Amino acid sequence: MTATATPDGAGSLAKMLNILQLFSETEPVWSTAAIIEALETSRSTGYRYIKTLHEAGLLSSARNGYYTLGPRIIEMDLQIRLTDPLLLASHGVLEELVEKIGHSALLCTAFRDSVLCVGEHRAPSSPANRFSRGQRRPLFQGAVSKVILAHLPHHRLKAIYARQGKEIENAGLGATWSEFRATLGEMKKAGYVLTVGEFNPGVYSVAAPILTDQKTALGSVGVAWDENQRRDVEVEHAVLAVKQAAATMSERLLEQQRD
Known part of the structure; x- marks a missing residue:
């Protein structure tokens, strides 16, 4: 599976957010290497994207070098339910x-x-x-x-x-x-x-x-x-x-x- 390609105007932000689309019921855990390969980007860029999403709570570290969707998404779901x-x-x-x-x-x-x-x-x-x-x-x-x-x-x-x-x-x-x-x-x-x-x-x-x-x-x-x-x-x-x-x-x- 590869992240969806984005037009130049969408920039790196859209490509970073495409990481979240990789996670699914059948593939709930992704390694750093697999994410970077799916993004088809450089290792330094991939690491930066993952670090940003992790700090925002949108990704959570399952174990060393492996990630799941993060707790901030649960908070956002509650906000949606209430508002x-x-x-x-x-x-x-x-x-x-x-x-x-x-x-x-x-x-x-x-x-x-x-x-x-x-x-x-x-x-x-x-x-x-x-x-x-x-x-x-x-x-x-x-x-x-x-x-x-x-x-x-x-x-x-x-x-x-x-x-x-x-x-x-x-x-x-x-x-x-x-x-x-x-x-x-x-x-x-x-x-x-x-x-x-x-x-x-x-x-x-x-x-x-x-x-x-x-x-x-x-x-x-x-x-x-x-x-x-x-x-x-x-x-x-x-x-x-x-x-x-x-x-x-x-x-x-x-x-x-x-x-």
Whole structure:
């Protein structure tokens, strides 16, 4: 694995921060030598980057010459949990949504060309979510992703289509820019997205957008259930509950701005 290449304008800071992207669930510990090799930089520059991140608390020394992600990231996560407007707007809403339909609820937001889960509330005795806080999914698959995609600003959609037109076509969202826009237009008009079996056979997913005052999506709220395990879930009831949850969070975000 190599760190992502950066343009000259991004400079050494961007390349240094790319070190953090090397760490993953499958590769949580990296040696100094491996980091420098992945960066494709000089030893002196690599050592300087590692030293800077370590002093900032973004890297932690696991043992001599080996590093993991650092404790400052945990502090930052707590700050996000306490102050993020989207999370603040969701307080009590996900719990109420679970009570209404009896299955776990997710809160998501766009992150680069993907969607990131930022919050969840699990129903009692429910299995662990296949998608939970801190995990990403493609922007073109799943209800929580597609409903955000449909409400992104026009200029951003144009940029996404230019980069990933083939992926969009493969996802069944349109073989041309016009078809893509028409598909997203139908999603916006409906105010929600329902998918079945896009990640796992027989799994229904419903999501609605959390909107800014400009009617673009800051995030989405959604629920999912397996029809083989939960035949008592009424789709129309789930759609109404999810749309109401999204509307409540959208209104709370507007109230935060007024305050």
